[in-house]
Amino acid sequence: MHIFTTGVTNVFNMFNCPSTSNGKVVELAQAFAATLSKDQLRDLNQDFSLKNAVNWSNYPQAALGRRGHCGLRIGTLSKEQWTALNALLAAATGSFKSKGYDEIQQILNADDYLRDHGGGRDYGRENFYVAFLGTPSDSGTWVLQFGGHHLAVTNTYAGGVLVGATPSFRGIEPFTTFEYNGVSDQPQQQNQKAFVALLASFDNDQLAVAKLLGKYRDLLLGPGSDWEFPTIPVGIRGPELRGNQRALLLAVIETYVGSIDKENAARILAGYENELDSTYVGYSGSTSMSKPRDYIRIDGPSVWIEFSMRNGIIFSDPHPHAVWRDKNTDYGGTAS
Known part of the structure; x- marks a missing residue:
């Protein structure tokens, strides 16, 4: 043990x-x-x-x-x-x-x-x-x-x-x-809308930089994939985003950090905001984040967020999987 x-x-x-x-x-x-x-x-x-x-x-x-x-x-x-x-x-x-x-x-x-x-x-x-x-x-x-x-x-x-x-x-x-x-009920439509608003703000050049190679059927760091963060970040980096786009990026992050109490959420979000210059956004599939294999992720020095649209299981319509991880504080900060 x-x-x-x-x-x-x-x-x-x-x-x-x-x-x-x-x-x-x-x-x-x-x-x-x-x-x-x-x-x-x-x-x-x-x-x-x-x-x-x-x-x-x-x-x-x-x-x-x-x-x-x-x-x-x-x-x-x-x-x-x-x-x-x-x-x-x-x-x-x-x-x-x-x-x-x-x-x-x-x-x-x-x-x-x-x-x-x-x-x-x-x-x-x-x-x-x-x-x-x-x-x-x-x-x-x-x-x-x-x-x-x-x-x-x-x-x-x-x-x-x-x-x-x-x-x-x-x-x-x-x-x-x-x-x-x-x-x-439908709480996660707000997450999808936040991602779509961010991508909609990108011009064609930014979309080209943010586009990931390959297709993604699901999350990279779902259950059973602990501490398997990619060693090289890809996508568009914080300094390549305009002021309003940085605000939209922070708004996406907040939809996940807001899953804890207000005091701790504000503290953690402030830390992620300080790291935006070294944070990347990458996506695959369509920018609507509504079709199977539509995928987007945020990869920072600390923050890791993924959103992936999956085929329906009980119903025919696709549905999302998403994970928020932290490269320093998953499971309280230990990998062993």
């Missing part, structure tokens, strides 16, 4: 900016755990190891068997336990509209929708999992994991500070707006 040690101290120094929300997360994690039975706690509490941290997937978890997510299956939760878990997720993932907690709820709705419209029992929110890797505290290091089909939340805390919010995976099917329990 590989214990998380290497890198955590350096990352803590980089992110040593206390946030009141971080302390609230610990409090709510402990409150959620207090509602659980002994058997549920056994599933929830996992060793703080890279082996456990990388054990996530964007596939329906019920179809993966033992290869699926570690942790507590949330289909076992009572109403009281669901309430406590939702309070924890809301504190850890923030209150931006169609991002963070709100997006998680819409992704859960989408999986229920798939279950009810031909997907069967492998789909549905009951097949998502929550895990604590290590013990939630204001002094130690631990990871909050939550995920399942089309979703992965990986928040690492050290000394009461969020030291990593990635890998963060988002996907959704259907990609058209759908209604579930009287709620209109």
